[in-house]
Amino acid sequence: MTLIVFTLRYPFADYAEVFLDTEMQYLADFDRVIFCHFGKERNDVRPEALARINAIVDVIGVPIIRGHTWALWMRALLVLPAAGPDLLREVMARAKHSGRRRPTLAVIGPSVLGILKLRIQAAVLKDELSPLLARSRVPVFYSYWFAGGAYLAGLLADELGGKAVARAHAFDVYDDIYGYRYFHSCSIRRLDAVFACSEHGMNRLRVELPDYSTRIHRAYLGTRSPAALPVTPSHHCEAFHVLTCANVNPGKRLERVVDALSLTTCGPIHWTHIGGPDAEMIALREYASERLRSRPEITSDFLGFLSNEEVTTYYESSHVDLFVSTSDHEGLPVTMMEAMSFGVPVVGTDVGGVAEIVRDNVNGFIVPIDDAVEDRFAQVIDRVCSADAQTISALRSNAKQTWHEHFRAESNYSRFFRYLSSLRIQA
Known part of the structure; x- marks a missing residue:
């Protein structure tokens, strides 16, 4: 089985995703992992992270779309017809978040640009992933964040015959703190499940996306079992x-x-x-x-x-x-x-x-x-x-x-990857 994981920068150095080091050690039935990362730097990969993964590993950079060149707009014209429904959803979601009855140019512009960029990235990634997935019957696309990667995961799962899930943490959940969360309404309809890392986050997402509440679950992260140490302060220092x-x-x-x-x-x-x-x-x-x-x-x-x-x-x-x-x-x-x-x-x-x-x-x-x-x-x-x-x-x-x-990694991550493995059977 093949797992395609969307990250910000992992397996390159990144403080925010260091906990994936532990999670990737519980892959269960997955014998191949393809990391698709949004990082710009490509020269600081951590070999120790890859060495712990008991699977074949490939690393692909999500193409970086810069500026408003003619090439970009030509590519955008090709993906525009299929992007129409998602553009509408994103415009309406942004307008609702801004408290406006009708979308303004300030709402429409970022919505159009954001969706079109993701559609272009998906088209390029599809070309790169297709040969790697030729022998994988039901690949599973997994975004570590409920953001742009989740949109790509769902879209590529649709086009390449796979299943898709995402985790949700904090910055990708709490729009009242971190600002508008992009692409939730567009992403959720293609995802088989979204796993919030807390019950509080799960309930927040269910309020935001009531039509898809049955797809939103809680899945705690975890840490590995430490060496056996007494829980009493027998080796307490002076301070x-x-x-x-x-x-x-x-x-x-x-x-x-x-x-x-x-x-x-x-x-x-x-x-x-x-x-x-x-x-x-x-x-x-x-x-x-x-x-x-x-x-x-x-x-x-x-x-x-x-x-x-x-x-x-x-x-x-x-x-x-x-x-x-x-x-x-x-x-x-x-x-x-x-x-x-x-x-x-x-x-x-x-x-x-x-x-x-x-x-x-x-x-x-x-x-x-x-x-x-x-x-x-x-x-x-x-x-x-x-x-x-x-x-x-x-x-x-x-x-x-x-x-x-x-919060034991052995329990929580094993259960999570068993679920991902079961998606192939449900297909």
Whole structure:
């Protein structure tokens, strides 16, 4: 069986899709994988990512359509007749999102350009994929995001006799946060299923696309089973150890960690941050140095980007007391799954699907976002820092149990790929 996977840049270096490293190890019946990526750079492929995949691997770049050349418009004229229904759907969806009764030029222009570009990309990809799929009876097209790749997956599945599915995470779900989500209404009608990574995301998509609600499901991501470690703090270091693991960007609001630490009363505390990019991480480190200057008992280190394996190694070799997430918006963070797999309790903001993994006062703590959010994080840190051994043991055991019941890669990805394999039988 052949699986065609649409990504932003994977298997090239990309922070956003690093979790595919784990998922691609559970391919079940698929013996060939073709990655179709939207990345511009073609020289930074990660051979270690491909080496883990137990299948024949091909990598194809989705053609980049630039500018408004005569060649582009000539190609557009060829695909325009078949694109008509999708153009209408996209125009109406954009108009509805903008709150206008009638489409304006500002709505029609991007709709037409977006659909035509995707149609041209599909035509080029069809030519490239056809020889590779000559012996594959029912290829499965899988888009890791519910965006342009999902549209291509559905369209090519129709034209090449396959099946198509997509995942949906956060930026491709929450239009009130990230702006208008392109091509949902056009994509869903050709997809066999869309798998939201949280129940919260699933419900949001079902409201957005009520005519296709039966095609929208929840499928949690997961992390691999770690080495057997005790969930009690038997190897606890002197300082209370707080960990954050996230890209440093405005949505993650990591400055809240610094502000919360400045308000704590317990100590000593050591904060470790994992995640880049380097320039933003350096700015965060400088902010922490200045803000915590009067608190010498609070120390920190910034490790930058680490691979999945390196994060796992870090947990295996370092005791962590509390994982902290201060984001303004999330889907359902895999970083929380990683922490809980090692029995680390989590405190996170009440956004997206966070409440599906963090059970308040059971395996961690939920913090509402309000004017006192930094104070609330500080209170949680102080509370866990000063808790007795029995309370800590319960938190850590419950965290481990939550991961085992709901977020094990072995269970979640095996189930997902069994479903994809079954699509061939349904064809």
